[in-house]
Amino acid sequence: MxxxxxxxxxxxxxxxxxxxxxxxxxxxxxxxxxxxxxxxxxxxxxxxxxxxxxxxxxxxxxxxxxxxxxxxxxxxxxxxxxxxxxxxxxxxxxxxxxxxxxxxxxxxxxxxxxxxxxxxxxxxxxxxxxxxxxxxxxxxxxxxxxxxxxxxxxxxxxxxxxxxxxxxxxxxxxxxxxxxxxxxxxxxxxxxxxxxxxxxxxxxxxxxxxxxxxxxxxxxxxxxxxxxxxxxxxxxxxxxxxxxxxxxxxxxxxxxxxxxxxxxxxxWEDWVDTHGQLAANPHTEILPSGYKVIPYIFRGKLNFELSQRDQTLCQVALEKMFKERHSHRLADNYSRDKLHLGKMYMYNFVFDGDEPVFCSGVQNVTDKVVRVFSRYFAFEKYKTDGTTLLEKNDNFEELQYAMHWIRDRIIFWSRDKSPKFFERLKVKNELFSEWTVHPTKINIIYPNNEQYIFYTPKVPAEWWKNGNYDGFFK
Missing domain, CATH: 3.40.50.150 (Vaccinia Virus protein VP39)
Known part of the structure; x- marks a missing residue:
């Protein structure tokens, strides 16, 4: 003592x-x-x-x-x-x-x-x-x-x-x-x-x-x-x-x-990105589901405020991703040079004990926009059969954890298939009740990359006015 x-x-x-x-x-x-x-x-x-x-x-x-x-x-x-x-x-x-x-x-x-x-x-x-x-x-x-x-x-x-x-x-x-x-x-x-x-x-x-x-x-x-x-x-x-x-x-x-x-x-809490910048970086937390979320990347850099054990867990999970990625339809996105961790506002690993469940990024798109579920990767042991797309192993708890740390940004989720997935999710899950489904595809991040988007503003209400925000996502 x-x-x-x-x-x-x-x-x-x-x-x-x-x-x-x-x-x-x-x-x-x-x-x-x-x-x-x-x-x-x-x-x-x-x-x-x-x-x-x-x-x-x-x-x-x-x-x-x-x-x-x-x-x-x-x-x-x-x-x-x-x-x-x-x-x-x-x-x-x-x-x-x-x-x-x-x-x-x-x-x-x-x-x-x-x-x-x-x-x-x-x-x-x-x-x-x-x-x-x-x-x-x-x-x-x-x-x-x-x-x-x-x-x-x-x-x-x-x-x-x-x-x-x-x-x-x-x-x-x-x-x-x-x-x-x-x-x-x-x-x-x-x-x-x-x-x-x-x-x-x-x-x-x-x-x-x-x-x-x-x-x-x-x-x-x-x-x-x-x-x-x-x-x-x-x-x-x-x-x-x-x-x-x-x-x-x-x-x-x-x-x-x-x-x-x-x-x-x-x-206060959602306005400026400088809010809380002198306090601790995000830290490891146990989610309500019992899973553990580890914020491996924060603001484009390794989160050195993590314990050595948690850093090691994430590094081992990365190596496992590189081995398992070859069965993924977007395998190239998960290679070392295309994971783009330096562009991530956050990149989180979710664990069941010491077993990695999935990892997911919050990607900086512009100085006012971030994309969630960027470079999302589910590990083989925890992959679902695709019949329950509206549900996740963690009930979207990792997303809620990440959103707590996002300020002064428009947050969006994108996919290249039908927007009906987003429309059903908005009705089924209260977390998304205030989100907006964009009616048409828009080009995001790269040339010729048209996607449907599902978005919500985390900025002061007086700043967010009705209008065309397509330009923010490019």
């Missing part, structure tokens, strides 16, 4: 927290250039240790309780310091979670890394949310990016994407006293980072404007976005808050729970 370590307090210059008139305070400079509280981006552990006192405990306990009550498993903590919420979750016996906290200050991160060094589900990084903004990005007259030169999506990914990416699905992001660092454009960072992580929920903690005299200094001006929180209440799906009055510096605080979108809201 992994164990928590207790770092040497002398190494981190820890001692009794500083107090002012008996109230835990940060160690502030005697004078400032301005009368606002200085917002340092690199501070020592002891600088903010007033937040580690018993008087401040309930501030972080509320955050932990929200996580536990909602069963959130994937957590991003922005401006985390040493991540006190992790200690509380562990103390309360809530251990089944994945956590990544980041902060601009190196010493608190080092302290946290030493504390939780044996736990694979807990990670800390030194970085700034300013690095998230694309180079050259701006809003109004504010420069959000790192410099004035704009960067491509690929350049952004190699610079920032790989730094912020995590290998788990993100349920909630914690913004504890950090949004005030960007008093004007906090909402831009909040909104875009939630989209990139696919995080539906947020916990915000901010100081209130009015403070008790003993918990403040008259010569200071408070940094807070309390007066801006109404923007979060009106913009997003759910908002509730709790106020605290603690015997610590700026002890009057507010904690807000934000649910950004309603479950299944296509405006």
């Amino acid at each position: 992994p164990k928590k370590h207790l770092p040497d307090p002398e190494k981190y210059e820890l001692g009794e927290p500083y107090t002012h008139l008996g109230i835990p305070f940060p160690r502030l400079p005697a004078t400032f250039e301005k009368n606002s509280v200085p917002l340092k981006e690199d501070y020592k552990m002891r600088s903010m240790d007033y937040l580690d006192t018993p008087e401040a405990y309930s501030l972080f306990e509320k955050q932990a309780d929200l996580i536990i009550e909602n069963g959130w498993k994937g957590i991003i903590d922005v401006g985390c310091r040493h991540g006190p919420v992790v200690d509380i979750l562990m103390d309360k016996g809530y251990t089944d979670f994945n956590y990544m906290g980041f902060d601009t200050s190196a010493q608190p991160i080092e302290y946290a890394q030493e504390t939780w060094q044996e736990f694979d589900n807990i990670e800390y990084r030194v970085m700034s949310w300013n690095e998230f903004a694309p180079a050259g990005a701006s809003k109004g007259h504010k420069q959000l990016g790192q410099n004035n030169k704009k960067e491509t999506d690929e350049e952004w990914w190699s610079r920032a994407g790989v730094k912020f990416k995590v290998d788990f699905h993100v349920d909630v992001m914690i913004w504890s006293g950090v949004l005030l660092y960007e008093p004007t454009y906090h909402l831009w960072f909040f909104h875009n980072m939630h989209n990139a992580y696919g995080a539906q929920n947020a916990i915000i903690q901010e100081p209130l404007k009015d403070q008790r005299a003993e918990c403040w200094r008259e010569d200071l001006e408070l940094n807070t976005i309390e007066h801006r929180l109404h923007m979060y209440k009106t913009k997003y799906y759910e908002y509730e808050s709790w106020e605290f009055d603690l015997d610590i510096f700026s002890g009057r605080r507010i904690i807000s729970r934000v649910k950004l979108w309603q479950d299944g809201d296509s405006k």
Whole structure:
């Protein structure tokens, strides 16, 4: 069992927290250039240790309780310091979670890394949310990016994407006293980072404007976005808050729970392909049928987030396909050079235990269109006799799994024979009730390749209007 370590307090210059008139305070400079509280981006552990006192405990306990009550498993903590919420979750016996906290200050991160060094589900990084903004990005007259030169999506990914990416699905992001660092454009960072992580929920903690005299200094001006929180209440799906009055510096605080979108809201979940790009790639799942689906290819590349065992299972299945393909009427399509895995948005293998049942691709056709059941191959042991075309071994569960990962695309299924198959399927299976059968053959992908298509849009409703979409499929 992994164990928590207790770092040497002398190494981190820890001692009794500083107090002012008996109230835990940060160690502030005697004078400032301005009368606002200085917002340092690199501070020592002891600088903010007033937040580690018993008087401040309930501030972080509320955050932990929200996580536990909602069963959130994937957590991003922005401006985390040493991540006190992790200690509380562990103390309360809530251990089944994945956590990544980041902060601009190196010493608190080092302290946290030493504390939780044996736990694979807990990670800390030194970085700034300013690095998230694309180079050259701006809003109004504010420069959000790192410099004035704009960067491509690929350049952004190699610079920032790989730094912020995590290998788990993100349920909630914690913004504890950090949004005030960007008093004007906090909402831009909040909104875009939630989209990139696919995080539906947020916990915000901010100081209130009015403070008790003993918990403040008259010569200071408070940094807070309390007066801006109404923007979060009106913009997003759910908002509730709790106020605290603690015997610590700026002890009057507010904690807000934000649910950004309603479950299944296509405006978030189905809209842009960048939604959730910083969270985990698709992972192996057990389908309701009991079969196992392994997403071998994702976005045209091998999915290296799979276990070595699952990668090996898929590689062995590929070799089996190459041997069995010769009895297939389209045998050439399943050769090594014509399988075209690099063109696949996804390519999934479905297994019965360790036995491959079938494999199926989601092929990129254009930047707005994908074809499902591309290079579909059923292995000999699980082939049907062709009398039950409207049914599949997995009841189309692999398709539903794949569609969860497809965003901002028109999805179609094609075949060169009669469209009556699609028409019957639309009536028989509720999954396809909203799909459309194109009345005539259209040419797709290659010259002289006319097919009947069965399609559905996974784009915002306002974008999808009545019209002729034949051109999208070419």
